[in-house]
Amino acid sequence: MVCMERAEQTGGIINARDMGLVCCRRCAQVWPDTTHRCGRCGHRMSVRDPHSLQRVWAMLLMGLICYIPANLYPMLRTRTLFSVQQDTIVGGAISFIEYGSYFVAAVILIASVVIPLAKFMAIGFLAISVTRPSSVSAHQRQLLFEVVEYIGRWSMIDIFVVAIMSSLVQLNTLVAVQPGIASLFFALSVIFTMLAAQAFDSRLIWDVQAQSEGAQRHE
């Protein structure tokens, strides 16, 4: 591992903002802070995105709103010879419990209920935490942010499972599976949550810490 030296030798680690510089978040080129568009890759730059939190809350709200019909409407519609069964996400998990497949039920509940709700809470917590001094360290919040960003895409797995089931299980009159309208809302909820995580400017996490450390030093 290569250890890089601090850009200025005085005091602690210095932010690019305090040196009058801005870093392109797409290609990492460093520019004077008067530059608004990266000269190398053309990405828009700002020292701190002033609308970051606003967009995070808007996307998060959309994700939450879409998550409600995703749970109320059926995700899968199974037609067998004699009956038609419509299952919501939780209803599907309950029927797996009734059949005795606790493992599958647990997987469904964790992947489709626990993780989405945890993501909503985590992003909300991060957005609130950067507006005030937080008791959770910046390192832990950075880790939380990276976990949320990493896990976000994996929630699309539910949609892919519905797609595979409903294209594969088409056995004429015997049994046929069709996707329900909830799959659309669930996909939208996942996409909006991903956009909320992407809208979050993680540099804000470190600003608040730098400010509170500075305040402690002055005291």
Next chain:
Amino acid sequence: MDTSETPVPRTDLIVCPQCDAAWTLARPAAGERAICQRCGTVLITPRAKAGKQIIALSIAIAVLILAAAVFPFLTISAGGVTNSVSVLQAALAFSDGPLVVLSLATAALIVFFPLTRVLLSLYVLVPIVRDQPPARYASQAFRVSEALRPWSMAEIFVIGCAVALIKISDLADVSFGPAFWMFSALVLLVIVNETYLCRWSVWNALSKPAAS
């Protein structure tokens, strides 16, 4: 020349895009890594011969995506009735009414975005590896490729298959078509490709003609 019109980048510094810490740039040797010492983000990870390996992997990935998309993927049979589907058919399963949107999105996420990313990275990397000046709009191409990264979900689809198989296996017999194995191999190649690619090195190569 008016300097306010053309700002000069600071090539002696590197700034962590995650936490904004500024460091004096020290280029690691091949195989070493430069890590932001405040937040732990990996900044530079050059590898020897990475370019050629990535190009080879990218070509393999493009071929596999095209093949895996059209060949039979999974086959199900129960009570004398069989049905087999390809990846594209699975993606286009949401066919009625408003769900058509979801069909297009799924097809994009598991076939078109991964394919686009591979083709863009070939377009960007081939001239760099051959020591030629970068292709036209190479920076923009690489930027689009990077923006698509979270949205290309081939590997998630494969795990989705495993989950779907667990759900179906009580109901009917499921067997794997040739495309299933191709898609599984594809996922491994995508992951290896991601770890080989040092984004800082690519961007650095792309900025050379502007500097000279």
